[in-house]
Amino acid sequence: MKRRLWSIREHGFVPDKQLHHETIFTIGNGYLGTRGSFEEGFEGDTPATLLHGIYDHAPNVLVPELVNIPNWLPIGITVDGTPFKLITKTTDTLRPPHGYVLGYERELHLDEAVLRREILFRAASGNIVRLIFDRIASLDNPHILAQRVRVIAVDGNPTVELTAALDGQVTNAGVAHWLPNMHVQAAGNTIGLEATTQQSGYIVGLASTLLCASPVTASLTDNLRPTLSTSVKLQQEQEAVFDKITCIYSSRDVDAPLQAAAENLANAAQLGYDALYKAHVREWAQYWDRSDITIEGDDACQVAIRFTTYHVLITAPRTDENVSIGAKTLSGLGYKGHVFWDTELFALPPMTLTQPHLARNLLMYRYHRLSGARHKAKANGYEGAMFPWESTDTGEETTPQWSDPEPDGTRIRIWTGDSEQHISTDVAYGAWQYWQWTGDNEFLARYGAELILDTAVFWGSRVEEKNERYEISQQIGPDEYHENIDNSVFTNRMVVWHLETALHLLDWLRANATTDYERLVNELDLSDTRLNRWRDIITRMYIPFDETKQIHVQFPGFFDMEYIPVPNYQPRTTSVQAILGHSRSIQTQVIKQADVVMLMALLGEQLAPLDVLRNNWDTYYPRTDHGSSLSPATHAWVGARLGLMDEAYDMFYHAAHIDLEDNKGNVKDGIHAAACGGVFQAVLFGFCGLHIREDGTLAIDARLPEHWRRVRFSVNYRGQRYTFDVQNPVLVSPMA
């Protein structure tokens, strides 16, 4: 009975939902992610395996993208000569001409991170087999992928032929990234393939073996598809087990990827599937022990939050400081694997609070890309470090300047790479939050401080002194419907926070890490003049505020535009922007996502007294169309803090189910990483009100949805584990 709250299930194959399910059934281990495509393939499928850090910039594409590597999944099966496929229509199930699927079930077991598919298949011969496909991406050894296929003769004595292949004929939705002259090998019961990206020159090597009772032969009939084959005749009720073990290395790991893959594969094959599986599950038990959140009284949200936690964990790099999490994780090609603010403000906090070693890796990714950020600042005429809105391996700005063309050829100019400059503060926020929770002074002094300070240097050079105050023109805030506006209250206010934090940090460094203090003051030129300017900016920054209405103003002029009663636009499966059309909607008060409300999430009562926060909510909530997946979770968080439990729960449910329910039909492009991290924050910071008191102790200030009985979670705070058991009516038992 346990599995009901620990698994995602698909009953019966629905071809129309294939791409959605490929995404949600992705497996991964922080090194790679593989979509839930079928081993035998299916018309219109989009199999993809993405390795962190393997980007390539193809000709005629505006920007580099994460590369779909050769496919390690292929396993083909014939039963009495009938190829197994997801054939669900036939005129005669007893004598199907091309085979027939009598039943289909798929289940992603979140606890053990195994994807299992079970099928009852009738061959043209009339014989029936039961097929069970398991696959894991080992969390114990991230280079190892293991598949197990069990074939049970249910009726009759079928002959089963099985092939296991590696497939080099892969593209990113038609865009070729691999040099055509791959190295392919096949010998004994092992096959291998090595490929090199065209522009970036990354090499990946894959090796596979097939372990089973029947003899295996390797062959190379197709140059890009080395194949292993075997065959067995089964007696009724007999079961045959086939284990395909695959090993993957890239030139980011070793010099000779295929060789490393082949060697590591030999060791893995020696261990065998069961031992590999056991080690994988052992690691997952630790992951869940640290990161699981239990919600009693709401089964749907319990499963959903395990699902979102799973997707955060499978995409989190475990040992690599030079990669980060893309907006769509490693589960799809959406946003080309680029890294946005989604990482620092949404995906990072779950790791910061529950598995800080993972959070550290992500921040180090930014640290190692300071040169790219400095390059961007310089190119734009600023000082310090200005992080790119979209980031890849190089750390350079990789936001495309134009959208993909519409059917009529129109492209829209994308301004985010130019104007969504708050990313630099978001990175700093992530680093500061990491330090506050972990107390990792070594990280702060050696790396984090430089992130926070050099981005502060950027802002010091970026702000404009005019109208007897400081302003920032030509910005895009979180609400991306309104582009190149002046004085985004989100950006301006966060810059104040940023500079305050930078000064605070300098005090800390001076007192606690003198060497690093001196190094940074020198290297970043943190002169008194500069610091005094920061202090002046803090005092005189323009924070748009309407004194009459006692609300923050998203940006001056916002309320002069057309008002649209967003709540009337229900039900809908698309944004109000799409309903109004781009050219009209940008002239209205429709907001894409939490903007002032995001500011409230980050700063809480530091921003303003509660009544102003409530005024802000009442103003902006009915103007927001949640056109971004980042919006609902943020509203859940803030709504809970304001005691608006119905709205908070509606938003939370929505956020937690964005990928499971796919109401907008875009999950085929990948998991919404930010929404996954957002639901974590909505529960801990929003509903449970977890916070650090001024005296440095942890505290809970819970407002749970009425029907939730209990929320339990653990956090790692300054090196110690704290487990909270928050009950409804509110009763908190913190256990150190």
Added chain:
Amino acid sequence: MKRRLWSIREHGFVPDKQLHHETIFTIGNGYLGTRGSFEEGFEGDTPATLLHGIYDHAPNVLVPELVNIPNWLPIGITVDGTPFKLITKTTDTLRPPHGYVLGYERELHLDEAVLRREILFRAASGNIVRLIFDRIASLDNPHILAQRVRVIAVDGNPTVELTAALDGQVTNAGVAHWLPNMHVQAAGNTIGLEATTQQSGYIVGLASTLLCASPVTASLTDNLRPTLSTSVKLQQEQEAVFDKITCIYSSRDVDAPLQAAAENLANAAQLGYDALYKAHVREWAQYWDRSDITIEGDDACQVAIRFTTYHVLITAPRTDENVSIGAKTLSGLGYKGHVFWDTELFALPPMTLTQPHLARNLLMYRYHRLSGARHKAKANGYEGAMFPWESTDTGEETTPQWSDPEPDGTRIRIWTGDSEQHISTDVAYGAWQYWQWTGDNEFLARYGAELILDTAVFWGSRVEEKNERYEISQQIGPDEYHENIDNSVFTNRMVVWHLETALHLLDWLRANATTDYERLVNELDLSDTRLNRWRDIITRMYIPFDETKQIHVQFPGFFDMEYIPVPNYQPRTTSVQAILGHSRSIQTQVIKQADVVMLMALLGEQLAPLDVLRNNWDTYYPRTDHGSSLSPATHAWVGARLGLMDEAYDMFYHAAHIDLEDNKGNVKDGIHAAACGGVFQAVLFGFCGLHIREDGTLAIDARLPEHWRRVRFSVNYRGQRYTFDVQNPVLVSPMA
């Protein structure tokens, strides 16, 4: 937040699921049921309204069927001339040539029994409206149906035209049942239609009116579709409300149905929608107060059991003693509205225990059809009353002798009408159970006793004395895969129970209702000779039992047939019988449904000691393919009693979701009434172990699924209400 456990929701319109959803979104009030078809229609839809008791036997159809009456749903809307339809595809949502649905949501609110549909629709003009459709079948006045349509101008100032019609052009999937010369009328703001069935001569009359702020005109352009029309120009954000009230009577209620409908309609229109709705909800509050079961710790099953309870309640006749519940309720055309054992052994107990006045009606239906049962007994050469396997208005046997033809023209002989004779005992069981729970002595003496005794008379004449014992040949037990077998252990053993009960009843009558005792002894010829024969049958009935294995044998010879490992046939969406084919499967040990296990459910430890019951389970459970929807709930019940909680929960989940998940694709034909009643019994008799002690007090012996925290329910026992609060770990608080 409350609605999450009180509603069934559909997000986005999926044409492929239209027919399934029409069934589960059925509304009803015990007088009629109306499928959840759209007001404006949609390609391939199957709207149907079924009135209890209105059967008709069409030419060239083997048996009579419940008749689809004229459709009261039609409401058509145009927005700026664009007809509103569920158009979900367009090349340009901003300029759709035929309108475009921007969003769709439907929700059946179980608490208030209202079906609500919300749609955001863009007309070709570009104007956008929000449409909200509500409909109820009044539980307060079952002749009244009310629809409310709200149209909100979301963007622009649209002109909205609305028509409301009655549609006489209806068939039962192509089979015509109505005389073509219907009486149709249209005048003022009222329309009416009266129609007569061809063979049976039933008359139904419908009258509708449209209440709204704009002027209404009635017209009759099409002879079978009287129509009301109105039109309104809306300003942006303005809302228009249209209430269509319909009244239905049949010649089963009154002599002049249309006249009665028109009169009653006038009163209802006077009250108006809000008052009608309020009265409806008030009645539903009482229904739920009596019949709701709360399950804490399992949201999916909580919603599912409210859904099954809802469907039992909407089909239960409230005041009519001459109708009963068909196997598919009033929600679809499946099984032609015929009444099976499903009623007495599955659908009846929820009413017996929670709303006994409804149970009494159903038993009175059988009482009033004793003449049909006597006729069947006589025609077959037996004495007493032999109830038909399938029953309609007449009480005659209406089981078709042949199946509907396969694509190649083959028909299969259906033997159940000849051989599934246990129905007579099932009716007796239902009557006896009713009396045990209600203590309704008046019912027992005047009506129930005759049901139990005259069917006992039948069995006394039916059994065969041979091989020095009593046998019953040519039977079909609950396992309908094995036809015309001799000595079904289910049937033979239940006949023993039946005769024992009859003798016990006679003792009671003699002591407590002398007049009725004497009347029945005379009328049914309950001579000493007859009663002595009953006693002899009880003693010497052949109960197939394997002494070595210590199991009941479903019927002699069962274990000589081919053994099929049913558990290997997973996953599947059809029965193992369908997979093996009819001709092969009847020669195997594959069992359709609980048979020996059903016997265990009904008799418990009266049947055998626990170890034998467990042996029976271990033998029959892995041979059962649950090809009938009656099977899983019965297994849940018995599994829980045996402490097999994993199996019991699996079966329960399956039973509770048969109609919601539609795994077999047959819900389009209607709700599975027996499964609905079965889940009630699985919870109360199975998991909670509710039973009447020998001393006449109620007791609980709970074994709840591990994750259930609490089950609460009320039962009516001998005129008093008892509320049970069963907690896990087991703690019972019975509150009188």
